[in-house]
Amino acid sequence: MPKLPTDAVAAASGSRVSNTLPGLVLALLGCSVLPDQSWAAGFVEDSHGTLTLRNYYLDRDYKDEGAKTAAREWAQGFILNLESGYTPGPLGFGLDVRGLLGLKLDSAPERSGTELLPVSASDKRAADEYSRLAPTAKVRFAQTTVKAGDVSIFLPFAFASPSRLLPQTFRGITLSSKDIDGLSLNTGYIDRINRRDSTDYQAMGIASPNRRFNATATTSHLAYVGGDYQVNKHLSLRVYHSEVADLYQQDTFALQHDLPLGDGVLTSDLRSFFSREDGSAKAGPVDNRNLSALFGYRLGGHRFSVGYMHSSGDTATPYISGTELMGMSELTMSSDFLNAKERTWQAIYDYDFAAAGVPGLKGRLRYVRGDNIALAAFNADDRKEREFQMELGYVIQSGPLKNLGLLARKSIYRNDFPGGAAFRDENQTRFLVLYTLPIW
Numbered sequence: 346m347p348k349l350p351t352d353a354v355a356a357a358s359g360s361r362v363s364n365t366l367p368g369l370v371l372a373l374l375g376c377s378v379l380p381d382q383s384w385a386a387g388f389v390e391d392s393h394g395t396l397t398l399r400n401y402y403l404d405r406d407y408k409d410e411g412a413k414t415a416a417r418e419w420a421q422g423f424i425l426n427l428e429s430g431y432t433p434g435p436l437g438f439g440l441d442v443r444g445l446l447g448l449k450l451d452s453a454p455e456r457s458g459t460e461l462l463p464v465s466a467s468d469k470r471a472a473d474e475y476s477r478l479a480p481t482a483k484v485r486f487a488q489t490t491v492k493a494g495d496v497s498i499f500l501p502f503a504f505a506s507p508s509r510l511l512p513q514t515f516r517g518i519t520l521s522s523k524d525i526d527g528l529s530l531n532t533g534y535i536d537r538i539n540r541r542d543s544t545d546y547q548a549m550g551i552a553s554p555n556r557r558f559n560a561t562a563t564t565s566h567l568a569y570v571g572g573d574y575q576v577n578k579h580l581s582l583r584v585y586h587s588e589v590a591d592l593y594q595q596d597t598f599a600l601q602h603d604l605p606l607g608d609g610v611l612t613s614d615l616r617s618f619f620s621r622e623d624g625s626a627k628a629g630p631v632d633n634r635n636l637s638a639l640f641g642y643r644l645g646g647h648r649f650s651v652g653y654m655h656s657s658g659d660t661a662t663p664y665i666s667g668t669e670l671m672g673m674s675e676l677t678m679s680s681d682f683l684n685a686k687e688r689t690w691q692a693i694y695d696y697d698f699a700a701a702g703v704p705g706l707k708g709r710l711r712y713v714r715g716d717n718i719a720l721a722a723f724n725a726d727d728r729k730e731r732e733f734q735m736e737l738g739y740v741i742q743s744g745p746l747k748n749l750g751l752l753a754r755k756s757i758y759r760n761d762f763p764g765g766a767a768f769r770d771e772n773q774t775r776f777l778v779l780y781t782l783p784i785w
Contacts, residue, residue: 388439391430394784398423401510401777403459408759408770413458418471419451420461422510427784431485441481443495445511448474460542461510475544479514489522498533501597501671502587502618502664503567506541508676513541513667517567530572531585536565540667550666551592551628554767555684556722557661562627564590567665571597579603591624593631593663609644614652616672620663633658635683637673641693646700654682654689660721661685674713678775679732679758680768682715689715709736723763730760730768750779 399422406415425444431437449462452471457464462471479495496519497505497512506513517535537546549567553560571585583599595618602613615638622631639652654673656662662683664670674682674689682689691713698706711734718728738752754775760768 387430387433387437389430392428392785394425394427395781396423396425396784397779397781399510399777399779401461402775403461403509404774405459406772406774408772410764411769413455415456416458417451417456418449418459418461420510421448421450422446423448424511431483435486437485439483439485441483441492443479443481443514444476445479446474446476447510459509463542463544475542477539477544479539488524489520491518491520493518495539496533496535498535500531500569500571500585501583501599501616502569502585502595503535504669504671504675506667506669508669509541511541514539516546527575528572529574532570533568535567538665538667549589551589552664552666552668552681553628554681555661555720555762557685558628558631558663560628560666562592562629564592564627566590588623589663589665591626592622592628593620593626594623595620595663606642607644609642612639612641612643612650614639614641614673618662618670618672620658620660628663630660631663632660633662633685635662635672637689639673639691646697648693648695648697650691650693650695652689652691652693654687654691656683656685656687656689659685661687677713677732678734678754678756678773679771680715680730680760682713682730682732684715684728685719685721686717687715688717689713705740705742707738709734711736718762720762720766723766725763728761730758730762732756732758746780748781750777752777752779 401422402419404415404417407413423446427442429439429441431439447462449471452462454469457469457471463475464471481492481494481496483490483492494516495514496517497514498519499505505515515535516537516539517533519533520531522530535549538549539546548563550560550563551558567587567589569585569587571583574582576582579602581601583597585597588594598617600613600615604611617637618633618635620631620633634657635654637652637654639650641648641650652673662670662672669675670681670683672683673691691711694710696708698708714731716727716729718730719726720728733756735755736753738750741747741749756773758768758773759770762768
């Protein structure tokens with residue numbers, strides 16, 4: 346089983362904080378082992394553990410003239426989460442441990458590459474299994490929590506991707522504070538990423554489908570600061586600044602609002618990302634403004650939404666490779682719709698079958714279309730792409746299989762990109778079975 350980086354390995358990685366992170370984790374762990382057993386009461390009594398089983402089948406059926414006709418794999422994941430409570434007192438210490446195991450159920454060299462499993466670069470064979478064990482030390486003071494070690498961040502500029510077999514995590518230090526009513530402040534320093542189909546920490550780089558940027562460029566760290574403010578029960582605001590050292594900087598502003606209207610609710614979701622290069626700009630020029638709006642109306646079990654996203658500037662919208670940017674194209678299956686100068690329209694219909702007497706069953710239809718796309722690496726302008734998605738999910742509500750989740754997703758994606766570009770024409774199918782078992 347792969348191990349967390351030692352000081353020697355971390356030093357060889359070239360990160361400026363690679364020696365301090367493991368040391369800080371050990372220091373925090375040491376502080377949590379207190380001689381007075383009464384201090385450990387909250388540490389144990391408030392602890393809990395869960396085991397999540399995740400069975401995943403992913404099928405990409407390519408419809409263009411590429412050499413590879415399909416990427417098709419099936420795998421089983423096990424996600425063990427052990428979380429302690431905090432020791433009593435003004436300053437509480439705790440420890441979380443995450444254990445991850447992925448097992449190959451079906452794959453072949455000619456159809457590997459779904460990112461469910463690690464793949465050998467030499468023979469394209471998927472690994473039979475991959476695993477890792479990752480601890481996170483934590484300290485709490487009032488409503489402020491500091492975590493160090495293996496951390497997850499779910500923020501608009503770097504959303505830990507949930508879309509494969511095992512979760513994608515980072516190595517770093519994060520601070521989250523909720524001491525002010527309605528305000529959540531977040532800051533962090535991240536120096537490595539553990540991708541969703543990997544067993545070790547790697548230097549972070551910039552996502553570069555369609556050769557948007559220099560994909561080989563890496564950064565020493567990501568630093569961010571910002572927060573979310575719940576103005577009232579109908580209005581929330583979000584502001585963040587992030588710096589991916591020597592690659593790019595990005596400012597995020599967002600607003601969400603609910604307005605009761607008639608028998609339903611009108612929802613407004615406005616998001617914006619302003620990006621520019623940072624430091625030595627190793628990935629190349631970065632110049633992008635991504636603005637989007639999504640308006641929906643919820644009535645009973647129905648929800649109808651329409652949205653528009655506009656990308657301007659000389660480059661595509663940047664984000665960290667292996668993560669997802671929470672723009673208006675989030676959770677699309679085949680493309681990110683974040684190309685340079687792209688203009689994207691979408692329409693969504695959601696239905697919660699609880700309104701029809703079937704709680705736990707939900708469905709979605711979604712159509713996304715992007716045009717005016719500039720692909721500088723291919724000297725191509727005014728290109729188009731489109732994706733149609735169907736989704737149906739059910740969570741069993743009672744009985745011995747209560748909380749077992751079933752999810753089926755289907756997408757049909759087409760574009761007129763030149764040969765060699767990313768995001769190939771495909772029909773994609775995903776089936777997931779999820780179950781979380783409480784251990785204690």
